[in-house]
Amino acid sequence: MSQLTVTLIQTHLHWENAAANLAMLEEKIRAIEDKTTLVILPEMFSTGFSMRPEALAETMDGAAVQWMQKMAAEKKIILTGSLIIQEEGAYYNRLIWMLPNGQYGYYDKRHRFAYAGEDRQFAAGSKRLIASVNGWKVNLLICYDLRFPVWARQHTPHEYDVLVYLANWPNRRSHAWKTLLQARAIENQCYVIGVNRVGSDGNGIQYSGDSMIIDPLGEILYQKSNEEDVCTFTLSKEQLEEVRSKFPFWKDADEFRILNLQEAEDKSLSH
Secondary structure (H helix, E strand, C coil): CCCCEEEEEEEEEECCCHHHHHHHHHHHHHHHCCCCCECCCCCCCCCCCCCCHHHHCCCCCHHHHHHHHHHHHHCEEEEEEEEEEEEEEEEEEEEEECCCCCCEEEEEEECCCCCHHHHHCCCCCCCCCEEEEEEEEEEEHHHHHHHCCHHHHHHHHCCCCCCEEEECCHHHHHHHHHHHHHHHHHHHCCCEEECCCEEECCCCEEEEEEEECCCCCCCEEEECCCCCEEEEEEEEEHHHHHHHHCHHHHCCCCCCCCHHHHHHHHHHHHC
16 A cells, blocks of 8 residues: 655744745755655745735745745655735635646635634635545645535545645634544544644734644544644555545445535525
8 A cells, every 4th residue: 555755844934024934944845854745834834824915915926836846846745835826816825736847736725714804805715626646635725624524525435535734723722723633534534634833923823833643533643732843754545444444434424515606596596
């Protein structure tokens, strides 16, 4: 069975200072000695969780995306993290999945954190991104998406093998962060990886990190609180398949599909 080696970077972020963040992260990535396939950065890794997209947004050919291309090529890794992106007159909290050859996929955050005004500043995404690497399928989501299990739920048996959440999740709600990450692993019978930041941001909000790797039974394989850390860990496809075979709970799952707004309206009118 194949393995997947991943590296989580839990770090402090310089508030609204892209140049400083890229330089800091470049140093951390270049210092990774273990052979790894996927390097995961926190949400809004170049700025922190800022609600000033008009001042901080970049385009898809901007400096941060070019930096991701450079680092992925140099280290021969897949690099993922989210950025503030402007496109066609709208702003997005966009996760980018950057391949070593410069090609990429992206996911725009579906659930915007209205409590902080994210819904007023950013447009919502409408499509999930499930990427493939070395025989593994990886579902990529962002922070507040964690509170909405339907968006992450396996639509078909074994639709994906790893569920990744990039975050700027505050310390005062760390219990919810840790609990929900474990719940997503258990209900979807998959590995779950949560990558959060540490330190404080420009609004005085504290972050404890608590980045985690969780196995398909909900057991914590890695967790780090309140300090910067770079963790490289290898996931086992054999363990994943063993859990799914021994406990085939997926066979009893409810069938469903997610309707967009227009489909929902059409369905309502037809009744």
